Amino acid sequence: MTVVDIPGSKSVTARALFLAAAADGVTTLRRPLRSDDTEGFAEGLTRLGYRVGKTPDAWQIDGRPQGPAVAEADVYCRDGATTARFLPTLAAAGHGSFRFDASPQMRRRPLGPLSRALRDLGVDLRHEEAEGHHPLRIEASGVEGGEVVLDAGQSSQYLTALLLLGPLTRKGLRIRVTDLVSAPYVEITVAMMRTFGVEVRREGTVYVVPPGGYTATIYDIEPDASTASYFFAAAAATGGEVTVPGLGTGALQGDLGFVDVLRRMGAEVTTDAQGTRVRGTGELRGLTVNMRDISDTMPTLAAIAPFASGPVRIEDVGNTRVKECDRLEACAENLRRLGVEVATGPDWIEIRPGSEAPVGAEIKSYGDHRVVMSFAVTGLRVPGISFDDPGCVRKTFPGFHEAFGALRGQLPG
Ligand SMILES: O=C(O)C1=C[C@@H](OP(=O)(O)O)[C@@H](O)[C@H](O)C1
Numbered sequence: 001m002t003v004v005d006i007p008g009s010k011s012v013t014a015r016a017l018f019l020a021a022a023a024d025g026v027t028t029l030r031r032p033l034r035s036d037d038t039e040g041f042a043e044g045l046t047r048l049g050y051r052v053g054k055t056p057d058a059w060q061i062d063g064r065p066q067g068p069a070v071a072e073a074d075v076y077c078r079d080g081a082t083t084a085r086f087l088p089t090l091a092a093a094g095h096g097s098f099r100f101d102a103s104p105q106m107r108r109r110p111l112g113p114l115s116r117a118l119r120d121l122g123v124d125l126r127h128e129e130a131e132g133h134h135p136l137r138i139e140a141s142g143v144e145g146g147e148v149v150l151d152a153g154q155s156s157q158y159l160t161a162l163l164l165l166g167p168l169t170r171k172g173l174r175i176r177v178t179d180l181v182s183a184p185y186v187e188i189t190v191a192m193m194r195t196f197g198v199e200v201r202r203e204g205t206v207y208v209v210p211p212g213g214y215t216a217t218i219y220d221i222e223p224d225a226s227t228a229s230y231f232f233a234a235a236a237a238t239g240g241e242v243t244v245p246g247l248g249t250g251a252l253q254g255d256l257g258f259v260d261v262l263r264r265m266g267a268e269v270t271t272d273a274q275g276t277r278v279r280g281t282g283e284l285r286g287l288t289v290n291m292r293d294i295s296d297t298m299p300t301l302a303a304i305a306p307f308a309s310g311p312v313r314i315e316d317v318g319n320t321r322v323k324e325c326d327r328l329e330a331c332a333e334n335l336r337r338l339g340v341e342v343a344t345g346p347d348w349i350e351i352r353p354g355s356e357a358p359v360g361a362e363i364k365s366y367g368d369h370r371v372v373m374s375f376a377v378t379g380l381r382v383p384g385i386s387f388d389d390p391g392c393v394r395k396t397f398p399g400f401h402e403a404f405g406a407l408r409g410q411l412p413g
């Protein structure tokens, strides 16, 4: 049995940084994720004048309920959508002139529904180049609050950004949501807001957020469930056994639901209060699965699908086309490089394992950490897999190759 120590959750760390910055008092985050996305978020806060103190195991943030400590700032959000979508709302609640820009891929990724909602709330927000995309400029003078309509069918992060903003407005927010993808991420947001002293109420499709601000706390960041998916998939694909402590029945992240997909395929899964264990049984059945709620794990499943005994069809994942790359096409392209038959549609991918074993090839990373980490799992059973850009794992797990290499030595085969 192998016990794997998975680094902290990106989503939880990003939210915790926002909440800590907005809270009244000093917050300590224990075991935050240290990766390009979360270091970028913390750097953004520093640019906005917040104090972020770092030790190897904890980050400490001096909260400022009144908003950024500087009157002007230029914030580079790197490749992280949480930074690029959450930080502008934090800035909007303060006073000053703030500009946000991001990596070329993050500039291509959409933001329009969020910026429209902020404008509807009276925020002076301008896109400097393409409408609905970074770079953008906010002339912030606080947010009054009230009711706003939001389409979060492309990204739940728009809704999370507005929910996080709610308690910083003068009247609170009523957010009427017309569509929502990646819904479990909103549950993470609501649960974490509660820990920082704010109760979000739901009335059907309306989220009601009271004004009044956040309270500082000591917060333990749980391990990243999307990262854990590579290690669970490794066990399922090789007949090995992997245990991840800290991701148990009380975990906040919906992506832990990936183990239910592995269970449907034939793996043995046990989850208790302490963590989750996956044991490969030698059986990996094909299936049709809707991954709308957990689409960050779509590439993980696509990458082990060639080992299934029948076709694997993944549905309702159209939003993976606007992530670090077009993930449906990236997975299809790389599976074809391995000699695997695959088809895609607007929001689905179907992998059809053949009688021939996949062959080794260079994987085209498209700068996407999940493409690399997913096909590393394929590499456990297919000799000769290499990557054109292995380093792009830095976005969420700089130490991935070392950790996965250590696991490889402990798995069967
Ligand atoms: O809120 C979050 O932390 C995230 C939400 C999801 O994005 P979408 O809601 O855009 O699907 C997920 O893919 C991303 O990695 C992190």
Ligand SMILES: C=C(OP(=O)(O)O)C(=O)O
Pocket (backbone or CB within 6 Å): 079, 080, 081, 082, 296, 323, 324, 370, 396
């Ligand atoms: C889509 C992802 O990240 P983000 O949207 O936060 O950039 C991801 O980590 O898979």
